[in-house]
Amino acid sequence: MFKWISQTIAVTLxxxxxxxxxxxxxxxxxxxxxxxxxxxIAVLSIGExxxxxxxxxxxxxxxxxxxxxxxxxxxxxxxxxETDLIKQAPGVLLDSxxxxxxxxxxxxxDRNKITTGTAANVPLRGIESTAMQVRDEVKLTEGRxxxxxxxxxxxxxxALGQFAGLDLNSEIKSGQLTLKIVGVFDxxxxxxxxxxxxxxxxxxxxxxRGNSYQSVLVKLDSPASFDTxxxxxxxxxxxxxxxxxxxxxxxxQSETMTALxxxxxxxxxxLMGMGAVFGAILTMNTAVSARTREIATLRALGFNxxxxxxxxxxxxxxxxxxxxxxxxxxxxxxxxxYQTSTMNFQTFSQxxxxxxxxxxxxxxxxxxxxxxxxxxxxFPAIRAARLPIPSALREL
Amino acid sequence: xxxxxxxxxxxxxxKTRTAFTLLMIFIAFILYGFLMTVRGAFTQGVEVAxxxxxxxxxxxxxxxxxxxxxxxxxxxxxxxxxxxxxxxFGGTYQNNAxxxxxxxxxxxxxxxxxxxxxxxxAERQAWLADRQGIIVGRDTATRYKWKVGDRVPIQAxxxxxxxGDTWFFNVSGIYDGxxxxxxxxxxxxxxxxxxxxxxxxxxxxWYTIKIADPNRSAEIGSSIDAQFANSAxxxxxxxxxxxxxxxxxQIGNIGLIMVAIVSVVLLLLLLNxxxxxxxxxxxxTSEIGVLKTLGFSxxxxxxxxxxxxxxxxxxxxxxxxxxxxxxxxxxxxxxxxLPVFIFGTHDLLVGIALCLSLGLLAGIFPATxxxxxRITDALRRN
Numbered sequence: 001m002f003k004w005i006s007q008t009i010a011v012t013l014x015x016x017x018x019x020x021x022x023x024x025x026x027x028x029x030x031x032x033x034x035x036x037x038x039x040x041i042a043v044l045s046i047g048e049x050x051x052x053x054x055x056x057x058x059x060x061x062x063x064x065x066x067x068x069x070x071x072x073x074x075x076x077x078x079x080x081x082e083t084d085l086i087k088q089a090p091g092v093l094l095d096s097x098x099x100x101x102x103x104x105x106x107x108x109x110d111r112n113k114i115t116t117g118t119a120a121n122v123p124l125r126g127i128e129s130t131a132m133q134v135r136d137e138v139k140l141t142e143g144r145x146x147x148x149x150x151x152x153x154x155x156x157x158x159a160l161g162q163f164a165g166l167d168l169n170s171e172i173k174s175g176q177l178t179l180k181i182v183g184v185f186d187x188x189x190x191x192x193x194x195x196x197x198x199x200x201x202x203x204x205x206x207x208x209r210g211n212s213y214q215s216v217l218v219k220l221d222s223p224a225s226f227d228t229x230x231x232x233x234x235x236x237x238x239x240x241x242x243x244x245x246x247x248x249x250x251x252x253q254s255e256t257m258t259a260l261x262x263x264x265x266x267x268x269x270x271l272m273g274m275g276a277v278f279g280a281i282l283t284m285n286t287a288v289s290a291r292t293r294e295i296a297t298l299r300a301l302g303f304n305x306x307x308x309x310x311x312x313x314x315x316x317x318x319x320x321x322x323x324x325x326x327x328x329x330x331x332x333x334x335x336x337x338y339q340t341s342t343m344n345f346q347t348f349s350q351x352x353x354x355x356x357x358x359x360x361x362x363x364x365x366x367x368x369x370x371x372x373x374x375x376x377x378x379f380p381a382i383r384a385a386r387l388p389i390p391s392a393l394r395e396l
Numbered sequence: 397x398x399x400x401x402x403x404x405x406x407x408x409x410x411k412t413r414t415a416f417t418l419l420m421i422f423i424a425f426i427l428y429g430f431l432m433t434v435r436g437a438f439t440q441g442v443e444v445a446x447x448x449x450x451x452x453x454x455x456x457x458x459x460x461x462x463x464x465x466x467x468x469x470x471x472x473x474x475x476x477x478x479x480x481x482x483x484x485f486g487g488t489y490q491n492n493a494x495x496x497x498x499x500x501x502x503x504x505x506x507x508x509x510x511x512x513x514x515x516x517x518a519e520r521q522a523w524l525a526d527r528q529g530i531i532v533g534r535d536t537a538t539r540y541k542w543k544v545g546d547r548v549p550i551q552a553x554x555x556x557x558x559x560g561d562t563w564f565f566n567v568s569g570i571y572d573g574x575x576x577x578x579x580x581x582x583x584x585x586x587x588x589x590x591x592x593x594x595x596x597x598x599x600x601x602w603y604t605i606k607i608a609d610p611n612r613s614a615e616i617g618s619s620i621d622a623q624f625a626n627s628a629x630x631x632x633x634x635x636x637x638x639x640x641x642x643x644x645x646q647i648g649n650i651g652l653i654m655v656a657i658v659s660v661v662l663l664l665l666l667l668n669x670x671x672x673x674x675x676x677x678x679x680x681t682s683e684i685g686v687l688k689t690l691g692f693s694x695x696x697x698x699x700x701x702x703x704x705x706x707x708x709x710x711x712x713x714x715x716x717x718x719x720x721x722x723x724x725x726x727x728x729x730x731x732x733x734l735p736v737f738i739f740g741t742h743d744l745l746v747g748i749a750l751c752l753s754l755g756l757l758a759g760i761f762p763a764t765x766x767x768x769x770r771i772t773d774a775l776r777r778n
Contacts, residue, residue, distance in 0.1 A: 028671045035664045039657055069561045074459070075486055075554040108457040110632075115649070118642040121457055175456040175630055207460075208628075264434060268427065272661060275423040278416045279668045285412060286675060342648045348459060350646065 007303055011311035015291075016318055022287050029283035030323035032276040033372055037327025037365040040269040042335050044364075045355040047261035050342065053353035054254035057190035058247035060223045062134065065216040065233065068240045072253065073106040073215045074347040080211035082239055086218070089236075091229030093221040095133065101218035102131035105203045108349050109174040109196070111163040113341065120341070122163050123349040124153075125192075126200030126213075134219045138192065143168050143183035148199045154183035156193035158352030162341040166196070177206040191250065194341065194352040217246070253346045273372055280376025284316050288384045295384050296392035305385040312381035313374065320373020324366045331365070332357045403704050410676065414708070417672045421712025421754070422719075424665040425747060428658055429720025432743040435654040437734040438647060441640035444512070444576045447610035450617055451639040452603040455630040459484075461599035462629050469623055470605055475616040477608050480505035481600035483586060486553040487563070489540075496536045498550060498582045499601075500589040509604055512573050519544070519569025527588045529568035533579035535735070537570045544569060550582075555593045563592070578735040605633070662750065669758035673705050677762035684766050685774025694767045701763035702756055709755030710748075717747045 019026050065086050070076035078086070083103035093100040105126035113120040129148050132138060146152035155166045165172055172179050179198055187193045204210065220226055230243040244252075288295070295308055341352040407414045436443070452470070454460035462481075470479040485498040503523050507515070515523075515531060522544070523529045532542065542548065546567045557563050565584055573579055590597055607616050617633035624631045634642070644650075677684070684697060692700075724739040 025671055025675065028667050031667060032664050035660050039660055043653075043657070069552055069556070071486070071488065071553050108459045110455075110457050113645065116645040118645045120646050121459070175454075175460075176628075177456070267430065268657060271423055271427045271430070275420050275427075275661070275665070278420045278423070279664075282413060282416050282420075282668070282672060285416075340648060343646045 004304065004307070008307040008310050011298060011303055011307045012314040015287075015311040015315040018291070019315065019319070022283075022290060025283045025286050026319055029276075029280045029376070030319050030326070032279040033320050033323030033369050034327035034330070036269065036272040036276045036372065037324050037369050038331045038334075039272060040265065040368060041328065041331030041357055041361055041365050042355075043261065043265035043268060044361055045331070045335050045357045046340075047258050047265060048358050048361060049353045049356040050261065050351070051254045051258045052356050053189060053191050053194075053351060054250045054344075055247065056188060057192055058245070058250040059135075059137070060245060060247050061220050062246040063218050063220055063226055063229055063243055064246050064249050065218070065241050065243050066214070068242045070242070072346040073104075074349070076214045078103070078213045078216065078241070080213070082241070083213050083216050085236065085239060086216045086233060086241070089218075089229055089232040091220050091225035091232065093219040098130070099218065100130055100133050101216055102128040102134050103200065103213040103216045104128070104131070105200050105207070105209060106214050106347065106349075107203060107207055109172075109177070111165065111172070113350075114162060114164050115340075117164075120163060121343070121349045122159060123195045123347065124203065125195045125197050126203030127197050128200055131197070131217070134217050135187070135192065136219075138185050138187045140183050141186045143181075146182050146198065149201070150199070151178055151180060151202055152182045153179040153196050153198035154185050155181050155196050156352075157184055157186050158189065158193040158339065158341070158354075159195060159350075160184055161339055162194070162350070162352045175206070177202075189354060191344075191351050194350055253344060256345060257342070269368065273368060277372050277376045280316060280320065280372060281379060283319070284312060284377050284380035285383070287315065288312060288380045291384075292387060292392050296387055296389050299387070299389050300393065309381045309385040312384045313377040316377025316380070317370055317373040320369045320376070321366070323373075324369025327369065328362045328365050332362065399700055399703075403700060403707060406676075406680070406704055407708065409680075413672055413676065417669060417708055418712040420665060420668055421709055421751075422716045424661050425713040425716030425751065426720055427661050428747055428750065429717055429724075429739055429743070431654040431658050432747075433720065433724055433737055433739050434734075435651050436740055436743065437737050438650040439641075439644050440576070440578070440734075440736040440738075442637055442644055443740075444578075445635075445637035445640045447613070447635070447637065448606055448608075449509075449636040450605040450607060450613060450620075450633050451636050452605060452617075452620060452631050452633040453639075454602075455621075455632045458602065460629070461596060461601065462603065462631065464598045464600050466603065466624065466629075466631075470603060470620055473616065473620050473623070475607050475609065475612055476605055476620070478505060478509055478606040479603055480509050481586070481603050482506075483589065483599075483601035485550075485555060485584070485589065487550040488553060489548070489550055491551070496533075496580045496582050498584070500586040501583050502586050506583065509606060512577050513571040514573055515569045515571050519571075523568035523585075526566055526568055527585060527591075528564060528566050530565045530582060530584040531569040531571050532567060532582045533735075534570055534572050535579040536582060537567070542567050542570070555589060555596075557592050558594060575738050576736060580735040604636070610635075662754065666754055666758055669705065669709070669754065670761060673701075673759050674762045677701065677766050681766075681769065681774050684769060685771050688769070688771045688774065698763045698767040701766055702759045705759030705763075706752060706755030709751045709758070713747070713751030713754070717744060717751075 066076035067078055087099040087101040107124050108121040109124050110119040111122040146154050160166050166181060168181055168184060170181050220229060226245060233239055233241055233243050299308060335355045336357040338355040341350050344351040454462055467479055467481060470476055480502055483500040485500055487498045489495055507520060523531055544567050548565045548567060550563045552561050552563060607613060613635045620633050621631050721739050724737055
């Protein structure tokens, strides 16, 4: 047993040490696999980034209330008295007897996207003074919080980077609305960072919404109170609303886009992977042909067929691993953290996010590289192991 | 052509190598076709936009509503030949949101404005006669097995009906169109929407405006916008193509991403094919020496080797492009998000040009080195 293993190791090391002799063809196979891994990581990191921006926007200790039937804040509508009933429901966290809940409006204003120079639907959220208490992860990084009752606004860090004219202390005009940006906030890269926030009463006036809102975001006294809160609202005959955990609400919104990106990404990776496997087969076939005599000599000296087989497979997988690692590292440095924005079709508004090369993506990429190396190596390896010794020794 | 059998023989010299090189080229061009089709699907609206049409939206955003009273004013603006409005309805069917777009329109001017939606005379009559009538694209009708006369319930999302929360419609017609036309949309009558919704009466989503002279679109656009300046609902009018491009830009630069991936794929393919050609020429060094001894001129050797790689590229690439073309023809990829999947003639031609360049580029280095080879050296090597 030990002899068998040492034989295998010896032959495999021999194959790997001779790789430089076949440098150009090995490099091509490696580049092929690296290319597949780069593209795989690049495309799927878009999906990961989008999903992260959406799912991290939600907290399990918050619930969002919309009108029944509405599929997002955009299509929802709640009257002022309804929002009061919602805030008074059991399960809402109280701070010196005031509910920690914010009735909000969600509208769109046109701003130019910096990268394209064409108009994009930038979300503008009207919030109540409790909103910052409800979303306790939001921190102001520059400037100050806006004054309620004025036309001041604060802007999310990602929105600032993606859309033109939202800088601190600048004024933006949109129809009859003029907003003065007085602060920049950070929401840990989540969807909220793509938004502008201003006083909900101001938005009601300018957009002629009367005393109406689109959603109520509440902080629960504990995640476990969700059911109590939900039952209280859905059984109340004065209300016709739906209640969702904030995490579920955002997860549902990211589904269409994430599924689309995954579908396209996996198709591309699969097709490219097939091409790379064919490339690897060619390279390993050339390697086996070039070493026909050497392999036959080893076999004649008494090295067993399995060691020869494993050595060829080992060489192919070593090339694949190197290619995969190179691709993974390049993909990580080139794409991780790249800021961009796209349309969230559920709310018809822009969402800014960063590409995210997660450890799981890197592992998937490397595993995929090894699978390509294995499939690319297995047929040439069988061929090498089956070489008829006498005729192979005679080959030039 | 008399050298064809020589080229063919050389390719059959190493069958495995030729087969796998062909397969690699085949896969790469399937990818090219797939990525270009996806790119086309994202910019489909831009391709079919008409130069004679303008889109007018609320200045603040596409989602803000405009008064229906604007229609008359637009129609009387000099240079305008027609105007009609559309309103986004949203809605869910069988509990799934966004399976197809649902919009409210005014049937008579709508059918005049969009001749690309083909309906029979009987279907037009039926739609005009039924307040709850709808017309729907062939793709959506086929998907849900709807026939003319069927009753279709749609759950409200934005617009709640006066009673309950479901709107009921009757299929009056199923529209067709050429391969560029979006055949997934569900159009119903605005008069039914306005009478049965709970508020926002007399408000519409956006206007489509037809002008006589496309060269004057910028001028007419600003004169329309000027009429509504300083009103409660200011407007922004842009050519349909610019509007569609702006909308596509909102999703992101899909075109750039697709072209970047195609470039990586083709570059890797070029490396691989060039490597294989180089290998094949090296193995044949002495054969090439013999050919030269027999009197084959240097340029002929170059042409023969280049034809060999070009032939491989055209064979593999052509098969890949053909497969994508057939796949897209058979359809079934489209959904509400990407309603039109076509593999455009332009992309097909570019693909063929790419095949040919790939073949020539991959062959050029081995072929020139073979051409420069001296007979004595070639024959001495092995």
